[in-house]
Amino acid sequence: MGEAPIIFEKDLLQKISNETKSVSIAYEAVVAAANKQYLVGGTDESGCSIGVQILDQTTRKWTTPVILGDKPEVCKDQSVIVLNEERMLVIRRDAALEDSLWFLEFNTKFVRDQRQALDAEVVAWSKGVIGEDLKPVVISGPSGVGKGTLISKLMEDFPTKFGFSVSHTTRAPRQKEQNGVHYHFSERSAMEKDIKDGKFLEFALVHDNLYGTSVEAVEVVADAGKRCILDIDVQGARQVRASPLGATFIFIRPPSFAELENRLRARGTETEEQVQKRLRNAKAEIEQGLSSGIFDHILENDDLEECYRNLKKLLGLDVIPDVCRTSQATKPHLSMNHLEENEDGRVVVVDHKNNKFALDVSCIRGGAPGRTRGLKLHPLSNGGDQTDQFII
Ligand SMILES: Nc1nc2c(ncn2[C@@H]2O[C@H](COP(=O)(O)OP(=O)(O)O)[C@@H](O)[C@H]2O)c(=O)[nH]1
Numbered sequence: 286m287g288e289a290p291i292i293f294e295k296d297l298l299q300k301i302s303n304e305t306k307s308v309s310i311a312y313e314a315v316v317a318a319a320n321k322q323y324l325v326g327g328t329d330e331s332g333c334s335i336g337v338q339i340l341d342q343t344t345r346k347w348t349t350p351v352i353l354g355d356k357p358e359v360c361k362d363q364s365v366i367v368l369n370e371e372r373m374l375v376i377r378r379d380a381a382l383e384d385s386l387w388f389l390e391f392n393t394k395f396v397r398d399q400r401q402a403l404d405a406e407v408v409a410w411s412k413g414v415i416g417e418d419l420k421p422v423v424i425s426g427p428s429g430v431g432k433g434t435l436i437s438k439l440m441e442d443f444p445t446k447f448g449f450s451v452s453h454t455t456r457a458p459r460q461k462e463q464n465g466v467h468y469h470f471s472e473r474s475a476m477e478k479d480i481k482d483g484k485f486l487e488f489a490l491v492h493d494n495l496y497g498t499s500v501e502a503v504e505v506v507a508d509a510g511k512r513c514i515l516d517i518d519v520q521g522a523r524q525v526r527a528s529p530l531g532a533t534f535i536f537i538r539p540p541s542f543a544e545l546e547n548r549l550r551a552r553g554t555e556t557e558e559q560v561q562k563r564l565r566n567a568k569a570e571i572e573q574g575l576s577s578g579i580f581d582h583i584l585e586n587d588d589l590e591e592c593y594r595n596l597k598k599l600l601g602l603d604v605i606p607d608v609c610r611t612s613q614a615t616k617p618h619l620s621m622n623h624l625e626e627n628e629d630g631r632v633v634v635v636d637h638k639n640n641k642f643a644l645d646v647s648c649i650r651g652g653a654p655g656r657t658r659g660l661k662l663h664p665l666s667n668g669g670d671q672t673d674q675f676i677i
């Protein structure tokens with residue numbers, strides 16, 4: 286980790302004044318990897334988020350990268366610090382704590398994959414979250430096996446604990462399905478554009494329709510202090526498994542194929558043609574679910590109550606009382622005014638009252654296209670002694 290040198294070269298400044306109308310916006314340039322200088326600050330094309338420019342120091346060529354992920358809003362001033370060869374920490378000064386810690390990834394696996402896929406220079410933002418949260422739960426299984434039924438029971442019995450990740454889909458709504466509650470029913474072209482813009486954690490073509498989990502769908506649940514449940518197919522589960530999300534994966538299997546067919550028909554939500562398609566796909570889905578190694582747990586849904594009991598057990602709900610977790614809204618509201626210095630794995634920050642804190646970034650996990658979690662904030666006293674008390 287090294288502190289970001291503030292390099293306002295002549296041509297850099299020239300470029301800044303050419304490209305921005307405002308003089309009140311501060312830029313910071315950091316040499317992040319090999320011979321690349323990153324300029325972070327000001328605005329980007331949309332004019333409302335922090336922009337990034339890259340200068341190749343060998344060729345002296347400027348590049349405007351493709352910027353993916355949840356972007357921080359523009360601010361007048363920020364501190365930039367390179368953490369390692371993959372990402373830098375950007376602290377928005379004078380922003381509330383919940384919105385002040387951001388990571389700009391320039392060489393993480395996600396960025397490298399996207400760079401290859403888009404054949405362009407790519408960087409990606411992710412918001413820093415202090416503390417840990419509960420692992421999201423991915424539930425997969427063939428159509429008609431009872432995923433929705435089990436998830437509804439869980440949400441009804443533990444409303445403070447779980448939140449449902451509302452997927453996007455291009456399929457038509459069923460009777461009683463509400464837009465924004467069961468799914469975000471979307472136009473295919475709009476969904477494809479959002480996928481291209483990196484807004485989706487995963488997506489798949491299922492029964493001839495496009496389904497996908499947006500990064501936001503998962504994050505709004507986590508931000509509310511709840512454990513996120515995703516109902517997605519095996520292809521989606523595979524993608525989430527490969528992502529930094531760190532979830533628990535559960536596959537629900539039917540007691541028999543004949544019973545699956547009964548349930549699907551008895552539900553009465555699909556045409557005969559659609560039922561046939563779902564049954565055909567179910568065969569492959571069950572095969573993959575049982576053999577792919579993606580899933581941590583396989584539950585048979587024969588007797589509903591028994592399956593539900595088993596599900597609760599493996600989610601630890603038989604031992605933990607249903608208490609509401611502290612929501613983000615009740616956390617202390619600090620404004621980080623200044624980045625003072627940095628030490629091994631820790632960045633020293635001070636708040637607007639000049640209280641010093643050590644921001645521990647040694648255990649971070651996740652990142653773009655979601656949040657970077659696991660940040661710890663310790664109060665520091667008498668100019669550097671760390672107390673063992675976490676404030677959050
Ligand atoms: N990959 C992926 N699959 C999804 C998503 N949302 C729903 N699915 C899956 O799409 C399939 C069809 O869902 P749906 O049309 O609601 O019918 P159901 O299977 O009878 O519940 C199911 O296997 C769902 O788990 C998503 O966001 N991503």
Ligand SMILES: Nc1ncnc2c1ncn2[C@@H]1O[C@H](COP(=O)(O)OP(=O)(O)O)[C@@H](O)[C@H]1O
Pocket residue numbers: 426427428429430431432433434435548549551552586587588589590
């Ligand atoms: N264990 C079970 N025994 C009998 N019927 C079930 C059981 N679990 C679910 N069902 C019924 O099967 C149908 C399909 O369940 P659903 O939750 O919609 O499946 P999925 O979401 O996996 O497509 C529903 O009518 C539901 O009431």
